[in-house]
Amino acid sequence: MFSEIITIGDELLIGQTIDTNSAWIAKQLNNIGISVRQITSIADSKEHIFETLDSAIKSSELVLITGGLGPTDDDITKKTLTEYFDTELITNLDVLKDVKNFIEKRSLKYNKRNIEQAKVPKNCNVIRNENGTAAGMWFSKNDTVIISMPAVPFEMKAMMTEKIIPLLEQHFNTSNVIHKTIQTFGISESSLAEQLSQWKEQLPKSLKLAYLPSPERMQLRLSCVSENKNDGKKNIDNEIEKLKKIIGEAIFGYGNVFLHEAIGDILIDKQETLAVAESCTGGNISRLITSVSGSSKYFIGGVVAYSNDIKEQILGVKKDTLIKHGAVSKQTVIEMANGIRRLYGSDYAISVSGIAGPGGSRDGKPVGTTWIAVAYAEKTVAKKYIFGKQRDINIRIASSKALDMLRRLMI
Amino acid sequence: MFSEIITIGDELLIGQTIDTNSAWIAKQLNNIGISVRQITSIADSKEHIFETLDSAIKSSELVLITGGLGPTDDDITKKTLTEYFDTELITNLDVLKDVKNFIEKRSLKYNKRNIEQAKVPKNCNVIRNENGTAAGMWFSKNDTVIISMPAVPFEMKAMMTEKIIPLLEQHFNTSNVIHKTIQTFGISESSLAEQLSQWKEQLPKSLKLAYLPSPERMQLRLSCVSENKNDGKKNIDNEIEKLKKIIGEAIFGYGNVFLHEAIGDILIDKQETLAVAESCTGGNISRLITSVSGSSKYFIGGVVAYSNDIKEQILGVKKDTLIKHGAVSKQTVIEMANGIRRLYGSDYAISVSGIAGPGGSRDGKPVGTTWIAVAYAEKTVAKKYIFGKQRDINIRIASSKALDMLRRLMI
Numbered sequence: 136m137f138s139e140i141i142t143i144g145d146e147l148l149i150g151q152t153i154d155t156n157s158a159w160i161a162k163q164l165n166n167i168g169i170s171v172r173q174i175t176s177i178a179d180s181k182e183h184i185f186e187t188l189d190s191a192i193k194s195s196e197l198v199l200i201t202g203g204l205g206p207t208d209d210d211i212t213k214k215t216l217t218e219y220f221d222t223e224l225i226t227n228l229d230v231l232k233d234v235k236n237f238i239e240k241r242s243l244k245y246n247k248r249n250i251e252q253a254k255v256p257k258n259c260n261v262i263r264n265e266n267g268t269a270a271g272m273w274f275s276k277n278d279t280v281i282i283s284m285p286a287v288p289f290e291m292k293a294m295m296t297e298k299i300i301p302l303l304e305q306h307f308n309t310s311n312v313i314h315k316t317i318q319t320f321g322i323s324e325s326s327l328a329e330q331l332s333q334w335k336e337q338l339p340k341s342l343k344l345a346y347l348p349s350p351e352r353m354q355l356r357l358s359c360v361s362e363n364k365n366d367g368k369k370n371i372d373n374e375i376e377k378l379k380k381i382i383g384e385a386i387f388g389y390g391n392v393f394l395h396e397a398i399g400d401i402l403i404d405k406q407e408t409l410a411v412a413e414s415c416t417g418g419n420i421s422r423l424i425t426s427v428s429g430s431s432k433y434f435i436g437g438v439v440a441y442s443n444d445i446k447e448q449i450l451g452v453k454k455d456t457l458i459k460h461g462a463v464s465k466q467t468v469i470e471m472a473n474g475i476r477r478l479y480g481s482d483y484a485i486s487v488s489g490i491a492g493p494g495g496s497r498d499g500k501p502v503g504t505t506w507i508a509v510a511y512a513e514k515t516v517a518k519k520y521i522f523g524k525q526r527d528i529n530i531r532i533a534s535s536k537a538l539d540m541l542r543r544l545m546i
Numbered sequence: 547m548f549s550e551i552i553t554i555g556d557e558l559l560i561g562q563t564i565d566t567n568s569a570w571i572a573k574q575l576n577n578i579g580i581s582v583r584q585i586t587s588i589a590d591s592k593e594h595i596f597e598t599l600d601s602a603i604k605s606s607e608l609v610l611i612t613g614g615l616g617p618t619d620d621d622i623t624k625k626t627l628t629e630y631f632d633t634e635l636i637t638n639l640d641v642l643k644d645v646k647n648f649i650e651k652r653s654l655k656y657n658k659r660n661i662e663q664a665k666v667p668k669n670c671n672v673i674r675n676e677n678g679t680a681a682g683m684w685f686s687k688n689d690t691v692i693i694s695m696p697a698v699p700f701e702m703k704a705m706m707t708e709k710i711i712p713l714l715e716q717h718f719n720t721s722n723v724i725h726k727t728i729q730t731f732g733i734s735e736s737s738l739a740e741q742l743s744q745w746k747e748q749l750p751k752s753l754k755l756a757y758l759p760s761p762e763r764m765q766l767r768l769s770c771v772s773e774n775k776n777d778g779k780k781n782i783d784n785e786i787e788k789l790k791k792i793i794g795e796a797i798f799g800y801g802n803v804f805l806h807e808a809i810g811d812i813l814i815d816k817q818e819t820l821a822v823a824e825s826c827t828g829g830n831i832s833r834l835i836t837s838v839s840g841s842s843k844y845f846i847g848g849v850v851a852y853s854n855d856i857k858e859q860i861l862g863v864k865k866d867t868l869i870k871h872g873a874v875s876k877q878t879v880i881e882m883a884n885g886i887r888r889l890y891g892s893d894y895a896i897s898v899s900g901i902a903g904p905g906g907s908r909d910g911k912p913v914g915t916t917w918i919a920v921a922y923a924e925k926t927v928a929k930k931y932i933f934g935k936q937r938d939i940n941i942r943i944a945s946s947k948a949l950d951m952l953r954r955l956m957i
Contacts, residue, residue, distance in 0.1 A: 165561060209754070345620045
């Protein structure tokens with residue numbers, strides 16, 4: 136069966152807000168076997184909402200809407216849906232209670248806008264919101280279910296996970312498409328296409344392969360349509376075994392996993408610890424590692440050594456090294472890695488020093504030049520990379536390369 | 547005039563990739579006075595691409611497409627456009643040269659897939675790509691311009707900025723909608739709606755106000771439609787002057803600026819420096835500060851003190867303080883802030899210690915409890931917050947609160 140997602144808000148169309156909700160919603164729907172055929176973002180405009188709903192209801196059995204439910208006047212979704220489904224707004228006592236509770240728990244002031252939030256269209260089923268003041272609404276038209284949700288990500292996510300997904304599983308029969316994602320790092324897209332061309336040729340017809348490159352990882356996705364899900368799963372697992380023989384070392388995980396998560400798992404297995412010394416990545420590697428709940432088990436901490444003084448005084452890089460070789464050099468990153476390992480008493484250490492750009496080319500080294508070292512006991516490995524000219528991309532790629540160097544040292 | 551954006555790729559519809567391109571493109575179009583009426587994401591499916599193009603060409607004078615131009619077989623956009631515009635693929639010598647140059651510069655291997663990349667539909671105008679192997683394509687149908695671009699963000703962005711935007715400015719007349727964004731922090735959405743209700747009532751009819759909340763900032767956007775752009779600008783500036791009198795302290799900037807950027811500007815003005823000691827934010831504050839090009843002028847560096855040992859041994863927090871008050875306490879963050887200021891010799895310092903969650907509630911302190919301190923000379927301010935239960939949101943809000951506390955101390 137097919138579904139569509141409609142996100143409503145002027146901010147999406149002037150580029151002020153990136154629509155992160157749709158991808159998240161699409162993933163949840165796919166997990167329960169509901170395909171998404173289209174995602175549409177439109178403005179807070181009654182005519183355009185009507186037109187988009189007409190078209191979505193014609194092609195899909197499920198339409199999920201986010202946005203336009205806030206307490207301010209620019210939000211028109213609730214009013215528009217009331218008109219679209221030819222009904223009226225009435226105060227819902229459950230919602231009124233939720234709104235009051237929510238306001239009181241946060242010691243906020245209850246105002247007349249909050250009372251408006253408790254009004255809902257008469258002919259919808261209310262989906263209660265425990266994390267905010269805008270209720271969800273479930274409508275039906277012809278054979279299509281239309282659901283409206285708030286756009287604030289954590290309100291929407293809690294509502295989807297706890298309420299809507301179970302209701303959808305009850306209401307619809309799910310199909311038999313299965314996806315499995317293989318996470319790799321260190322091989323470029325076109326090189327991967329070459330290395331995997333023979334394997335790809337022999338894939339059963341029911342299997343589809345897609346590549347998804349990014350600075351953090353190269354994802355391969357295998358999809359399988361089959362009569363029953365177990366067969367699909369077997370087909371995919373069978374092909375992954377063959378894949379491992381071709382690009383095994385580059386594979387660091389399956390499903391929506393990142394390098395910093397994979398590294399955490401390895402460190403927990405080994406019961407060993409990590410510390411990080413960052414210059415050009417400016418704290419990004421530490422941030423990635425600590426984004427994982429429970430990372431305090433293996434991550435001791437880091438030093439962001441943005442100035443040379445800190446490299447010298449805190450990490451113990453020799454003045455002589457900095458003068459002779461510069462801050463972006465093999466010698467410096469090796470001394471940084473050994474320095475942080477000694478200082479923080481960790482088993483492993485990562486260090487990075489580079490020219491993130493867009494300015495800052497020096498000592499005959501172009502923007503993008505980056506040295507990375509990883510250290511463990513007596514073993515220290517250092518490597519030089521030359522990335523591009525975009526600061527944000529360079530920081531992201533340097534962080535991924537560093538994490539992958541550590542991973543390869545550990546396996 | 548109106549435009550539409552179409553993003554093509556299965557990965558968007560199964561939620562594997564967030565469509566960040568559309569927001570960026572929409573912003574560029576709005577900047578040159580082209581409104582976006584709809585953003586549509588669809589799968590790599592010929593029928594659906596045809597159908598979406600038909601509908602977009604009917605309602606808009608400009609259609610921008612990204613995606614499906616990669617070297618692998620799952621990418622069908624070029625083939626599909628060739629069929630849609632009833633033409634054939636021919637090798638373009640300029641593109642062939644670009645592809646060869648690109649491959650050689652990166653010491654990658656040139657393969658037959660790369661030669662395929664040099665083929666383009668006969669009846670399009672080629673837009674050359676200096677950052678990748680997929681060329682852009684400019685088509686016309688009826689009175690609509692249709693442009694296809696690669697989906698890799700930095701390739702698309704360079705192509706838009708350097709080639710497409712100037713071509714569009716030439717080709718179209720721009721309209722007279724003006725937006726101005728006011729960045730605020732520290733007042734909640736519904737409280738803001740109350741404080742600004744009178745001011746909002748008296749706004750001229752040509753002005754529209756929208757609120758855009760996020761953990762990083764609360765954006766207010768004023769839009770004005772007027773006969774000429776100068777009048778619109780004057781109207782908006784006039785209202786902003788009134789706004790300043792109501793919520794002046796909460797305003798930290800205009801346009802697409804973030805707290806970490808605003809702070810950088812203040813520090814450059816003052817010619818003073820900053821260092822950061824982070825526990826629960828795990829490097830995120832350092833990362834934000836160093837994401838700004840030129841931040842080495844005022845940012846000395848940071849310490850990520852994830853373990854208590856590091857708080858004690860590196861930052862000099864007293865053992866007694868940690869035992870008596872715990873790591874998440876007023877005393878600890880004050881000693882952390884003073885410690886990093888002394889150690890790094892900075893003028894200002896920020897420190898954060900909290901329970902990011904979802905687990906880790908301790909000493910009777912619930913998940914989300916966070917202490918933040920900012921220090922300058924003899925002045926140290928510390929404040930306690932209780933955020934929610936979501937780790938990523940808590941880290942983002944704690945980072946923003948810390949940056950805003952520093953900003954308010956500096957102004």
